[in-house]
Amino acid sequence: MGRSATTKDAQALFHSLRTAYAATPNNLKIIDLYIVFAVVTAVIQVVYMAIVGSFPFNSFLSGVLSCVGTAVLAVSLRIQVNKENKEFKDLPPERAFADFVLCNLVLHLVIMNFLG
Amino acid sequence: MARNLGFLVVALLVLASSCDSAIFSPVSESHRSAALELFSPIDGSFGSLEETYEALKTFEVLGIKKKPDIRTSACASVVDTLQSTSSALKDLFHALRVNGILKCDLSNEAFTGIESRLKDSLNAANSLLDFYYSIGGLMLVKDQTSVVHVHLGDADKIFRSIKALSQSDGRWRLSSNNPESSNDAAGIALETLAGVISLASSEIDHSLIATLKNDIAKLFDGIERYDDGTCYFDEKLVDARGHHGPLSASASVVRGVTAFAAVTSESLNLPGEKILGLAKFFLGIGVPGGAKDLYYQILALACLENIRGSVPLILSLPATVLSVTKKDQLKVRLSTVLGSSAPPLSVKLMQIFVSGSKDASIIDQKLKFDPDNSVHVLEKLPPNVNVGNYIFSFEVVFDDPEHKKNYVTGGRTKVPIHFTGIIKIDSAEIAVLDSDLGSIESQKKLELPGENAVALSANHLQKLRLSFQLITPAGQAFKPHQAFLKLRHESGVEHIFVVGNSGKKFEIVLDFLGLVEKFYYLSGRYEIQLTVGDSVMENSFLQPLGHIELDLPDAPEKAARPPPQPVDPYTRYGPKAEITHIFRAPEKRPPRELSLAFLGLVLLPFFGFLAGLVLLRANLKNWPKSTVPATFASLFHLGIAAVLLLYAFFWFKLDLFTTLKVLSILGVFLMFVGHKTLSHLASTSAKLKSA
Numbered sequence: 001m002g003r004s005a006t007t008k009d010a011q012a013l014f015h016s017l018r019t020a021y022a023a024t025p026n027n028l029k030i031i032d033l034y035i036v037f038a039v040v041t042a043v044i045q046v047v048y049m050a051i052v053g054s055f056p057f058n059s060f061l062s063g064v065l066s067c068v069g070t071a072v073l074a075v076s077l078r079i080q081v082n083k084e085n086k087e088f089k090d091l092p093p094e095r096a097f098a099d100f101v102l103c104n105l106v107l108h109l110v111i112m113n114f115l116g
Numbered sequence: 117m118a119r120n121l122g123f124l125v126v127a128l129l130v131l132a133s134s135c136d137s138a139i140f141s142p143v144s145e146s147h148r149s150a151a152l153e154l155f156s157p158i159d160g161s162f163g164s165l166e167e168t169y170e171a172l173k174t175f176e177v178l179g180i181k182k183k184p185d186i187r188t189s190a191c192a193s194v195v196d197t198l199q200s201t202s203s204a205l206k207d208l209f210h211a212l213r214v215n216g217i218l219k220c221d222l223s224n225e226a227f228t229g230i231e232s233r234l235k236d237s238l239n240a241a242n243s244l245l246d247f248y249y250s251i252g253g254l255m256l257v258k259d260q261t262s263v264v265h266v267h268l269g270d271a272d273k274i275f276r277s278i279k280a281l282s283q284s285d286g287r288w289r290l291s292s293n294n295p296e297s298s299n300d301a302a303g304i305a306l307e308t309l310a311g312v313i314s315l316a317s318s319e320i321d322h323s324l325i326a327t328l329k330n331d332i333a334k335l336f337d338g339i340e341r342y343d344d345g346t347c348y349f350d351e352k353l354v355d356a357r358g359h360h361g362p363l364s365a366s367a368s369v370v371r372g373v374t375a376f377a378a379v380t381s382e383s384l385n386l387p388g389e390k391i392l393g394l395a396k397f398f399l400g401i402g403v404p405g406g407a408k409d410l411y412y413q414i415l416a417l418a419c420l421e422n423i424r425g426s427v428p429l430i431l432s433l434p435a436t437v438l439s440v441t442k443k444d445q446l447k448v449r450l451s452t453v454l455g456s457s458a459p460p461l462s463v464k465l466m467q468i469f470v471s472g473s474k475d476a477s478i479i480d481q482k483l484k485f486d487p488d489n490s491v492h493v494l495e496k497l498p499p500n501v502n503v504g505n506y507i508f509s510f511e512v513v514f515d516d517p518e519h520k521k522n523y524v525t526g527g528r529t530k531v532p533i534h535f536t537g538i539i540k541i542d543s544a545e546i547a548v549l550d551s552d553l554g555s556i557e558s559q560k561k562l563e564l565p566g567e568n569a570v571a572l573s574a575n576h577l578q579k580l581r582l583s584f585q586l587i588t589p590a591g592q593a594f595k596p597h598q599a600f601l602k603l604r605h606e607s608g609v610e611h612i613f614v615v616g617n618s619g620k621k622f623e624i625v626l627d628f629l630g631l632v633e634k635f636y637y638l639s640g641r642y643e644i645q646l647t648v649g650d651s652v653m654e655n656s657f658l659q660p661l662g663h664i665e666l667d668l669p670d671a672p673e674k675a676a677r678p679p680p681q682p683v684d685p686y687t688r689y690g691p692k693a694e695i696t697h698i699f700r701a702p703e704k705r706p707p708r709e710l711s712l713a714f715l716g717l718v719l720l721p722f723f724g725f726l727a728g729l730v731l732l733r734a735n736l737k738n739w740p741k742s743t744v745p746a747t748f749a750s751l752f753h754l755g756i757a758a759v760l761l762l763y764a765f766f767w768f769k770l771d772l773f774t775t776l777k778v779l780s781i782l783g784v785f786l787m788f789v790g791h792k793t794l795s796h797l798a799s800t801s802a803k804l805k806s807a
Contacts, residue, residue: 029732037725041718048714052706094794094801101790105759109779112763113772 031078035071042067058116066111073103137507137530138344140399141432142455143417147403148178151414154407161189165197165210170411172217177418177454191220199226205237209249212256224263231257231264238274243291247278248304251311258315271316275324278309286335299349299365302335306372313379329384332373336390345526346400347393363401367412370394374419383425388524395420395428395453417453427522429458431510431529434491439654440503440537440589446494448483448510450525459523460515463492466528471505502590503537503652536652537589539596541565544584546644546661548574551629560662564646565655570662576628576669582615582646583623593620596650601626603642603664608681611635615646628666636678637671740796748792755786 024032045063054060080088080096088096155162155171162168168190175183197203197211208230215222231254238250251274258266268274281289281301288301309328313320340350340362351365377384398417404410420428429450438444450458463483469476477500483492512525547559557578560570564584574580582601586594599615601624611634615624628635643663649656740746759782766775 026732026734030729030734033725033728033732037721037728040721040724044714044718044721048717052710053704055703055705092798094798098790098794101756105756105783108760108763109766109775112767115767 025083028078028082031074031081035074035078038067038071038074042071056116058114062111062114062116065114066108069107069111070104073100073107076100137532138396138400139433139436139531140396140430142399142430142451142453143178143414144455147410147414148180150403151175151178151180151410152183154405154410157184157186161186161193165190165193165207165214167407168193169210169213169217170407172214174411174414176217177414187218187220190214191218194218194220195222195226198222198230205234205246205249205253208234209253209256212253212260216256216260219260222260224261227257227261227264231266238268241277244278244281244288244301244305244308245290247274248308251308251315254315255311266315267317268312268315269317271312271318271320272324275309275312275320278305278312279324279327281305282331284334285338286331286333287338298360299335299338299351300360300368302331303365303368303370303372306332306369307375310372310375310379313376325380328376329380332376332384332386335369336387339390339393341393342397344396344400345389345393346397347390348397362397363404363409363412366394366397367416370416370419370423374423377424378422386423386426388426389526391420391423391426392428392524392526395430399430399453421452421454421456425522426524428453428524428526429512431463431512431525431531433531433533436532437534437536440497440501440535441654446483446497446508446533447489447491448494449491450512451490457490459519461519462513462515464511464513465494465498465508466511467509468498468501469507469509469530471507471532501535502592503535503539503588503594505652506533506535507531508533534652536654538655539594539650539653540587540589541648542585542587544582546570546572546580546582548572548664549579549581549625551577551579551627562661564648565657565659568659568661570644571664572662573665573667574628575667576632578628580626580628580664581623583621585620586617586622586648587620594650594653596648596653596656598647598649598656600647602645602647604645605635605638605678606641606643607638607678609636609638609678628668632668633675635666635668637668637675638678639666639668641665738797738800740793740800745793745796748789748796751789752786752793755782755789758782759786 042064045060045067049060077096077100079085080091080099081093082088151174155174157171162171168186172183172190194211194215197207198215203211212230234250234253234257237246238254241247241250254266254268257264281292282305283289283297285297286302287297287299288305289295289297290301306328313325335349338349339347341347348362349366349369350362351360354360373384373386377386395417398413398420401409401413404413430453432449432451434447434449435444438446448463450461450463452458462485465479465481465483467476467478477498479498481494481498483494485492507530509528509530511528514520514523541564544562544564545559546562548557549555550557557574558572560572562568562570562584572580586596588594595617599617599622601613601615602610603613603626604610611631613624613626615622617623641663642665644661645659646661647658649658740749759779762770762775762778762782766772
């Protein structure tokens, strides 16, 4: 009895989240997808390291941090581009995107150097 | 060991106390060969005129006929110096000296000119060396030419001015300004004064000569002595003529005294044993190592050979080590310092002392003279002379008592003589004894010195005994300096024992029970070696006797380990052991297939991303339509792609600097096109919003 109630509540919660999410604008959904992609890549790399050991450690760090770094930069892009965010009202989204591209390029230069 | 040390100390003390026994030998072939070696001309000349004179004089005294030919260059130099008007007084003097030996061609005018110059320098002389060179030069001119008559009119005055430089202790100063006096200057002064006396045209005041004799006596009072009877004039002085030492000072004084003795008619009463002591000093040097020292030595000996009234005679022995076994005969030679024969005399052996003890026996035996070799031979050794070190005391008696006035022999002469002989080793045997009872388990006779190879065996409860007797040729007991027994283990560890004696018999007993710890509990084969030796023993030996198998108990825990044996020094430079390098094990890499699988797995999310984009209906509707913005947009994307490509190259091949250089160019380009594109997009969206 309690269980079915909990399950029903969970299902209802899940459903409301989904409908809410559907309301987000498309560009934000693309950014979210990019973030998910980056994080999944990172997780796969961690699993690989767990299996084969951490030699060479710098390569592992480089790979994981590139994924995590780009995810973080995407998150900050999402914050800046989100129209509901009052703080960045005056910031044009193109400017945010330019920052995102520049920061990504710098990140990837460092990553490539550290990759070894 | 302690015994030997004690013996050595006693011997030194005895030697120190009775140290007037020493051997001196006259000038010999070694002096001649040394002279030829030391005085060797460089480029046909000996250097300066002074050095040339020294070389020539040495060759002349030693009687060396085959001398290097430097006549041409030397004569040229001599003639040059003597004829030039600007030569210094010193150079004139040395040139005249060389001319005296070489007899170069000089004209009479040259001699006249030289004589007048020397007379002028003499009148202007104010230091001892000026007088010396002028007077010496005038003497040489007088000897070398009969044309020029050399006379000194004011000889008295010159004599007094030279005498004014003398001191009360018999020494002389070089000039009135110089307060330092030296023996060397005294010798020069005496020589100069002798020259003045011989050149004087009228008789010199007799009292002056008497005072000079007193000065010589005072000079000889200041002579230094060594214990073995040598005398010398000491000097530690550096003056205008260079560095002086005892050799040059003594040589100078001898020259002066000899010159003076030659010109005075009466005898000088020189102390005979001091003259002999000086002769011994010069002979005791042996063969000097330097040219100048050799010159001083030979010159002084030449003067002593001909000194009026006290020619020293040297007693020398051709051999001081004689063999009793071979019945060598003792030979004594009497000669002058340069090796010429002595007047007829006889030598008597008066006393014999034993080194190291107070024993002395009076002999009074005359030696037989052998005229063929001009040696005196002791035909039969006194009966109590055995092997060992002795001091023989000889006395010289002239056949003609008149010779006593002309020669000096120095009374009794003591000479150390070393008698050696073959020592007989008797009743030598080695035995292994049982400890408690002393009964012999095995006994072997030994032939010493000879080949022996005994093979014994013993355990730690037994003893090893070695005994032998040492007998001198005269049948008496003999105690050698060394009598050692050595046991050497096969591993190299050695043990040395001193063999003690009582009277004739030498015996050593090794009790293994007490020696077990000393031997480091090492059982096994020990080589036995016996050493018996002494300086008077002609047949000293160091011989292996054989070996002994020792059975010792095992070493307890705390026993000392045997010392490590010295490593053969030659193996230090041989090849060393091979070093095997241990490399770090390489990291374990995952199998290839696994890595490739994960590579594929990592690429999956990308495709998932693309699939998601399609699902979200992502589009490129905002791409600029018109040409210019479109170009900028494509350039922007191409720029990003180029940067990513650069990164790929960077990882594969390039280094950071090149990358950064290219990146900076690309970056500037990207900034430009990016700005253009994004500003265009922004303006488009703004227009859309306002619209």
